[in-house]
Amino acid sequence: MSDWPVVKGDYQVGNGKSRICVVTLASHFELASEYMKKVALIGPCHTENLGIEKIIANVVSNPNIRFILICGEESRGHMSGNTLRAIHANGIDGNGRIIGSEGAIPFIENISEAAVKRFQAQVQLIDRTGETDKGKILQIIEEYHNKGNVFSEPPMVVQAGKKKRKRERLEINGTGDVVISKDVSLDTSSGIIA
Amino acid sequence: MFRFQTEQKIVNIAGVKIGGQPGELATVLAGTIFYPNHKIVEDESKGLFNKKKAEILINKQSSCADETGNPSMVHIFGSNEVGIKKYIDFVSEITEAPFLIDSTEARVRIEGVKHATEVGLADRAINNSINMGITDDEIEALTHSDVDASIVMGFNAMDSSLEGRIALLENGASVTEKGLLQIAEDSGISKILIDPSITPMGNGAGIALRMTLVAKAKWGFPAGSGIHNAPSSWNWLKNKKKENDLIFKACDVGSIGLQQMAAGDFILYGPIENASYVFPMAAMADIMIAEAVADFNVIPGEDHPINKLV
Numbered sequence: 001m002s003d004w005p006v007v008k009g010d011y012q013v014g015n016g017k018s019r020i021c022v023v024t025l026a027s028h029f030e031l032a033s034e035y036m037k038k039v040a041l042i043g044p045c046h047t048e049n050l051g052i053e054k055i056i057a058n059v060v061s062n063p064n065i066r067f068i069l070i071c072g073e074e075s076r077g078h079m080s081g082n083t084l085r086a087i088h089a090n091g092i093d094g095n096g097r098i099i100g101s102e103g104a105i106p107f108i109e110n111i112s113e114a115a116v117k118r119f120q121a122q123v124q125l126i127d128r129t130g131e132t133d134k135g136k137i138l139q140i141i142e143e144y145h146n147k148g149n150v151f152s153e154p155p156m157v158v159q160a161g162k163k164k165r166k167r168e169r170l171e172i173n174g175t176g177d178v179v180i181s182k183d184v185s186l187d188t189s190s191g192i193i194a
Numbered sequence: 195m196f197r198f199q200t201e202q203k204i205v206n207i208a209g210v211k212i213g214g215q216p217g218e219l220a221t222v223l224a225g226t227i228f229y230p231n232h233k234i235v236e237d238e239s240k241g242l243f244n245k246k247k248a249e250i251l252i253n254k255q256s257s258c259a260d261e262t263g264n265p266s267m268v269h270i271f272g273s274n275e276v277g278i279k280k281y282i283d284f285v286s287e288i289t290e291a292p293f294l295i296d297s298t299e300a301r302v303r304i305e306g307v308k309h310a311t312e313v314g315l316a317d318r319a320i321n322n323s324i325n326m327g328i329t330d331d332e333i334e335a336l337t338h339s340d341v342d343a344s345i346v347m348g349f350n351a352m353d354s355s356l357e358g359r360i361a362l363l364e365n366g367a368s369v370t371e372k373g374l375l376q377i378a379e380d381s382g383i384s385k386i387l388i389d390p391s392i393t394p395m396g397n398g399a400g401i402a403l404r405m406t407l408v409a410k411a412k413w414g415f416p417a418g419s420g421i422h423n424a425p426s427s428w429n430w431l432k433n434k435k436k437e438n439d440l441i442f443k444a445c446d447v448g449s450i451g452l453q454q455m456a457a458g459d460f461i462l463y464g465p466i467e468n469a470s471y472v473f474p475m476a477a478m479a480d481i482m483i484a485e486a487v488a489d490f491n492v493i494p495g496e497d498h499p500i501n502k503l504v
Contacts, residue, residue, distance in 0.1 A: 008396070010429055049351040050397055076273055077298025095368060096352045104300065104327035107351035107369075180404060181356055184411040186196050191490060193411050194199035 005058040006158065009051075011043020012036065020067040020144045023055060025081045027072030027132055035138060038145035040065050046075045048083040048103030053111050055084065057158040060118045063151035067144045068123050071131040079103040081129040088125050091116050115158050122151045195486035198457075200414045205385040207292040207343050208318040210265040211495075212387065213416030213459045217487035220498045221454055221476045222418075224267035224294060225255050225466030228281050232465075241277030245284065251466045252288045258473035259291075263502040264480065266469075267320070268293040269462050275305040282306060286315050294345070294462070296322040304335040316340035323347040323389060324378050326362055326369050336381040344383045346374050346415075348405055349391035354398040359390060359405050360412070375413070387460060388417040392424050399424040403456035410457050418460035421453040422446050426464065447471045454479040477503055 004016050014036040022029075022042040031042060041058060045051040059065050074081045083101040090099035092113060098106040108116070126140060174185025176194065186193045197215045204213040212222045227248060228235055234247045252268060259266035268285045270293050272278030278297060285293050293315075295306035303321065310319040316339060324336075325347035336344070348359035350367055361367035363374045370377065378386055390405035399421075406417045425431055425445040435442035450461050450472060463472045477499035484492070484500040494500050 008429060010427070010432070050394065075298075077300070077302075104298070105325065105349065105351045107326075109352050109354060180411070181360075181408045184408045191196045191487075192199050193196050193407065 004062050004155075005041060006061045007054045007057045009043060009054045009058075011041050013041055014039040016040055016062055017064050018145045019064060019147055020069060020141060021055075021059065021065055022069045022071065022137065022141065023081070023084065024072035025070065025129065026075040029072070029134060029137065031138075035141060038141050044072070044075075045080045045084065046078060048075075048078045048080050048098070048101060048106045049108065051078075051080050052083055052087060052098070052106075053108055056087075056111050056115055056119045059123055060115050060156040060158055063122065063153060063155055066123055066148050066151060067126055069126045069128060069137065069140050069144070071128040071137050071140075073132065074129055077104055079106075081127075085125060085127060087116060088120055088123075091120065111158060115156060118153070118156050122153075195483055196457075197487060197490045197492065198411055198414070200411055202410060203414045203416065205343065205387070205416055207267075207320060207385060208290065210267065210292050212418075213414075215487070215490070215492050216457050217480075217484040217490075217492045217494060219459070219495060220262075220264045220480050221450075221458065222265045222267060222460040223255075223259070223469075223472060223476055224269040224460065224462045225251075225469050225472070226269040226271055226296075226462065226464055227251060227285070227466045228277065229271045229465065230273065238273055238277060241272075241274070241280035243281075243284075248284065249288050251469075252285065255466055255469040256289055256291065258469045261502075262473045262477035263497040263499045264473050264476050266291050267460075268466070269296060269322070270294060270306075271296045272302050272306060273297060273299070275302055278302050278306040279309045282309055282315065282319075283313070286313075286318065290318075292318045292320055292343075294320045294322040295341075300327075300329050300332050304332055307335050307339045307341050310341055311339040316342070320344060320385075320387065321383070324374055324381070324383070325349055326351065326374070328370070328374075328377065333377065333381050336383065339382075342382055343385035343387070344378055344381075345387045345389045346378050346383075347389050347391050348374075348402075348409070349393070354393060354401065356401050356405055356408065359401070360408060363388070363409075386415045388413070388415045389419050389462075390417065392419050392421050394427045395424050403452060406453065406456045406458055416459040418458040418462070419453055420462035420464065421449045421458075422462075422464040425449050443468075443471065447475050450475050451479045454483065 176185030176187035178186035321344035323345035390402035
């Protein structure tokens, strides 16, 4: 697990062998080091698209994680907590839309349907959306950090968006000598972008 | 530097001109006020805030604009319907500058647009934004409002590539029935400002710069962004900030120059407290750009930083 978490984000990495990670939605909590040993990850999730993708990528790549505690204040407008519950319950449609989400732009770009299904199978959600009492959050961590068994399947490799990005050969239609896009280019001698 | 072959549109919002060829107009700068966790907000749910401090911040931005020649706008963020109306009323009393109506929630933006219409401020208002998550209620509210200016956001959560972002604006990219540009026009938006959408670094932040060029080349609409969101969401930089805040500020303010060099016409520069750093940075870039395109017969306006500061 030396290269886990596979996707960087605005969260603290604890013990990758823990059974629980904590999603604090729009809230931020700092945990004492003794509790960081009991969580795999803890951090916010502000967005209903990129934020959800990061959670799934880091969960399915670590079979030790079996529980996700959702707590903290809901992310207004984005509804990332609602969206996390929706993708866990309903998955995504053919366009990558998270079924049943109330978020503004609940789409997945970089996570496959297979990864979503793995996510659904691997973890249970402990929904405490709105909970900001750190004492209660610590109680749940205490209860679940070593509960149950490691997921039976090996880590699923989910490439981060930047690694997955296609490097296609660009077909150039512009007339300039500096390419900006397939049909926009800059002629450096005249300085014209067309 | 360069100029665009496509004719560049210039929109005039309450006397502030946005757009044109690089070097033609000064970059328009919008500082955000009443943003989440803004210290001047005392009770978010009731829209209560420290009026004296808010006034000082807005006036400081206006002073910076007067000094450098970079016009200013006030980017109003509201989290609820009560607050957004109070914020609009207050800002419009303090300054004559245009203001942006922004919220993460559609119902708040709708209320802001309706309110601006009802109190006769629609000609100073910019809806932020028309994006791929736009609701029927939002379209209806815009259509029935007098607000005729809006940012159109190029964020495509299904395809963050340049092509995906352009397609979203052009034809809806299978996400919306029509392209967002058509939705904007159908909703009565005649002053379109394109924001290519700054995603986090590692998720395509840089694509936004290229899209600014492409959007202006294809359509000629004014374009710009909240590019500071790239350094602001960069975790590595957040840790450096703990060492020395100046490291963060240098990246935060410096990012503005990147957007200007990519032909940005306007910039949402983040917390309005940063005005005194942002305006000189933007003015410097504007002067350099204006000098670089002088051979193209681009004549900067009288108030352009090149005519005020050098």
